[in-house]
Amino acid sequence: MTKIPKMKYFLIILPAILFFFINAAFSQNELGLNDLIDKSLQNSRTVKASFIDYTIAGERVSEVKTSMIPRLNVSGDYKYYPQVPKQLMDASGLGGRPGSYMAFGTGIPWALGTTISLGQLIYSQEYITGVKLAHTGEELSGLLLKKSKEDIAYNVSSAFYNAQILKSHLSFIENNIGNMEKLIAAGELLYQNQMIKNSDVDKLKLSKTMLETQKETVTESYDEVINALKLLAGIPQKDELRIDNKISTNNLLPSERVTPDRIEFRLIEKKKELTLLERDNISASLIPTVSAYGVFNYSFYGKGGENSTFKGYPGSWFGIQFNWKLFDGLESRSKKQIKDLELKKLDLQTEQLKENVSMELKNALLQIKLQNTNIESRKEQLSLAEKIYEQTRLQFREGLANITDVIQSDNSLREAQNNYLVSTINLLNAQLSWKKAAGKLLSF
Numbered sequence: 001m002t003k004i005p006k007m008k009y010f011l012i013i014l015p016a017i018l019f020f021f022i023n024a025a026f027s028q029n030e031l032g033l034n035d036l037i038d039k040s041l042q043n044s045r046t047v048k049a050s051f052i053d054y055t056i057a058g059e060r061v062s063e064v065k066t067s068m069i070p071r072l073n074v075s076g077d078y079k080y081y082p083q084v085p086k087q088l089m090d091a092s093g094l095g096g097r098p099g100s101y102m103a104f105g106t107g108i109p110w111a112l113g114t115t116i117s118l119g120q121l122i123y124s125q126e127y128i129t130g131v132k133l134a135h136t137g138e139e140l141s142g143l144l145l146k147k148s149k150e151d152i153a154y155n156v157s158s159a160f161y162n163a164q165i166l167k168s169h170l171s172f173i174e175n176n177i178g179n180m181e182k183l184i185a186a187g188e189l190l191y192q193n194q195m196i197k198n199s200d201v202d203k204l205k206l207s208k209t210m211l212e213t214q215k216e217t218v219t220e221s222y223d224e225v226i227n228a229l230k231l232l233a234g235i236p237q238k239d240e241l242r243i244d245n246k247i248s249t250n251n252l253l254p255s256e257r258v259t260p261d262r263i264e265f266r267l268i269e270k271k272k273e274l275t276l277l278e279r280d281n282i283s284a285s286l287i288p289t290v291s292a293y294g295v296f297n298y299s300f301y302g303k304g305g306e307n308s309t310f311k312g313y314p315g316s317w318f319g320i321q322f323n324w325k326l327f328d329g330l331e332s333r334s335k336k337q338i339k340d341l342e343l344k345k346l347d348l349q350t351e352q353l354k355e356n357v358s359m360e361l362k363n364a365l366l367q368i369k370l371q372n373t374n375i376e377s378r379k380e381q382l383s384l385a386e387k388i389y390e391q392t393r394l395q396f397r398e399g400l401a402n403i404t405d406v407i408q409s410d411n412s413l414r415e416a417q418n419n420y421l422v423s424t425i426n427l428l429n430a431q432l433s434w435k436k437a438a439g440k441l442l443s444f
Contacts, residue, residue, distance in 0.1 A: 043234020367430035
């Protein structure tokens with residue numbers, strides 16, 4: 001057996017090793033907001049259902065257009081008459097008594113017919129309007145598809161920001177627990193030296209227990225939000241999801257003169273266009289339609305027994321058919337009035353939406369300005385609270401600060417942390433609200 005040189009062996013297994021480590025590194029990567037939105041748009045069942053609706057709307061266009069394709073039909077008919085139908089005729093024409101009638105058979109027992117018919121619509125205003133309606137319906141479905149994508153982007157962003165804030169809260173709590181453990185160790189040492197009471201140490205232990213309980217609650221909330229993100233992104237619940245916990249809040253203010261590109265405006269405009277076409281289609285039903293048709297027929301007649309016979313006779317014809325609904329009992333008039341009212345309602349919805357969007361943009365901008373100011377102030381407060389806490393902790397360890405000072409500085413630190421987190425989530429939500437109001441949720 002030929003031995004593989006060590007260098008060749010190494011070159012053979014090197015790609016496999018690299019592939020393994022690249023996959024491992026990739027699987028452990030933290031996902032950012034844009035990554036999660038992309039995954040959600042690819043995997044969302046809501047988006048997939050909206051895309052199916054859009055595809056169906058496209059097929060409806062094809063369905064309507066088939067009305068102008070010629071129609072070809074073939075039919076056959078066989079009849080057997082045990083009793084051949086009879087007709088009465090004036091007997092005087094055949095030498096009978098005037099005023100009397102005689103019965104005559106009008107056929108023979110067997111009748112077989114085959115018919116081929118071809119029809120072609122030449123002109124129909126309803127068809128023309130129907131094609132426009134189908135195209136508009138397809139465009140409306142496309143807008144609804146985009147709207148479902150925007151909703152997904154908004155929900156993912158909101159959940160992602162909540163997860164980031166909860167993770168930051170957990171980080172604060174874990175640091176606070178670590179600091180409290182150091183305080184308890186220092187307190188026990190002071191108690192052994194009879195510099196503080198045992199109850200003072202118990203107070204510190206109680207604070208630590210409360211922090212641990214809070215940590216469990218926040219951890220559970222964080223896990224719930226992560227599970228929600230998995231669901232939105234189409235990630236199996238059994239898989240691990242690690243997100244980028246670095247919170248990004250920029251101090252840039254959005255433009256006050258932004259022109260909102262809200263999908264809702266285009267939806268209303270498309271609904272108005274659809275309603276106008278439906279109104280035109282009502283009028284189109286009163287316009288004459290013209291169709292051409294042709295028929296080829298071959299009929300066979302026969303009978304059995306003596307003098308049996310079976311003969312066929314061809315027949316064909318073509319024509320132009322004209323249909324005109326002259327009066328429909330004022331039905332179309334009532335339908336038009338309903339469509340006119342629907343158009344007025346859509347105009348009112350447009351006006352209301354404009355006011356709502358204007359208010360949303362202004363409120364979001366005000367919140368961004370306010371929270372940008374607050375977050376800088378609360379950063380300073382947090383830094384100062386951490387400094388005071390650290391000084392108090394050192395003084396307590398040296399026996400220069402009492403337990404009241406320690407608990408007070410600890411409470412002040414927690415309050416500063418909470419205030420900072422509240423300002424941060426308020427700023428993130430304000431930025432998200434501005435994006436939604438401006439129609440920029442998918443601009444990432």
